[in-house]
Amino acid sequence: MADDAARFGFGHGAGGDWRAVALACAEQIVPPPGANLGFVYITDLLAPDLGKITALLTERTGVGQWVGTTGIGVCATGREYFNEPAMAAMVGHFPEGAFGVFKKFGDVEFGDDRAGFLAGIGPWATAGEGYFALVHGDPRRPDLMQQVPALAAAAGCFLVGGLASSQGSYASVAGSPTEADPPIGGLSGVMFSGQVPVVTGLSQGCSPIGPVHEVTSCENNIAIEIDGRPALAVFKEDIGDILARDMQRVAGYIFAAFPVAGSDRADYMVRNLVGIDEAQNLLAIGAPLESGDRIMFCRRDSQSARDDLDRMLDDLTRRAVETMADGSKDGSMAESIKGAVYFTCLGRGANMFGAQSAEVSGELAAIQDKLGDVPLVGFACNGEISHNRVYSYTGVLSLFL
DSSP, rough: OOGGGGGOOEEEEEEHHHHHHHHHTTTTOOOTOOOOOOEEEEGGGGGHHHHHHHHHHHHHOOOOOEEEEEEEEEEETTEESSSSEEEEEEEEOOOSSSSEEEEEGGOOOOOOOHHHHHHHHHHHHHHOOOEEEEEEEEETTTHHHHHHHHHHHHOOEEEEEHHHHHHHHOOEEEHHHHGOOOOOOOOOOEOTTSSSSSEEEEEEEEEEEEEEEEEEEEEEEEEETTTTHHHHHHHHHOOOOHHHOGGGGGGGTTTEEETTTSSSSTTEEEOOOEEEETTEEEEEEESSTTOEEEEEEEOHHHHHHHHHHHHHHHHEEEEEEHHHHHHHOOOOHHHHHOOOEEEEETTTTHHHHHHSSSSOBBBHHHHHHOOOSSEEEEEEEEEEETTEEESSSSEEEEEEE
């Protein structure tokens, strides 16, 4: 395989203190020639040590630029780790000048500072020609939902990524190891120009029930009327009589979903139901509402989630083959995928896809079965980013070709 098509080096490990975990991971990494960018994901138990971990990885791999963050769980090829000190890391070679690492986008205001921010990434970003960006966000930031579309619009790029998750400390890195920063701040990550071929896909974890409705009366996040009728009455019709008789069974099973404008029912953003007032027929949703919003309801459905994961993988492999053919790449699809990054919701994993063993996730095993032993890293997110939106209960997979 030619150097420019060399697979990324990757490793993963768990157990012990930060140094033992990092050494176990680093020993597995075989950097491709010219490796110049790394991705690192750690469980929250290692968050205070992210700076030391990336410094050790730099020493062992020679890669000085890193992006990564914290998750309650981390992903590797065919594997996931939860509730233990663990990490997954991957290093790759990218054309010089074809990527730019950035941090704390949300701390940059519109205007001249925004132009300076983009100039620091690359001339193609300043021209609004960013091709693809891999980003990490802080779920504690109240303005995060505005940051994501603002970054996508400012640089003209497609975003993928996830919101950090933790039961304690948070940490992120965007740049050199000395820049590991406990407070994540705004969006951070890496942006690529069109010189870096990527295909990406999104898989839903919920399936729609009932038709698409219109919010006709609301206040803040409370739906008062849907389709001109009491909101809760419409909701009960969609979920069916059995569930409607016992609303306690709705929690964690039924959700609100907002179809993305211009798309079909396959692209929608899921939000939690946060309250039901049966006396006043009101429905509270974990998102601000406006009159005219399109809304439907959906349920967490393991079989539908598995089917949609298979659909996404089939679509990705088809587009990967097409992209490689356009670039006149030889070899099989699996050989030509350099590496992959996967952002999956905390609400997916073994609870939805099952576990083939104590160590192997059914979700990650399905990806491995389709793609082969492609280097893959990622983490369990508190929200997943695709294009210019923040999703829930989804999986976002990106393949570097």
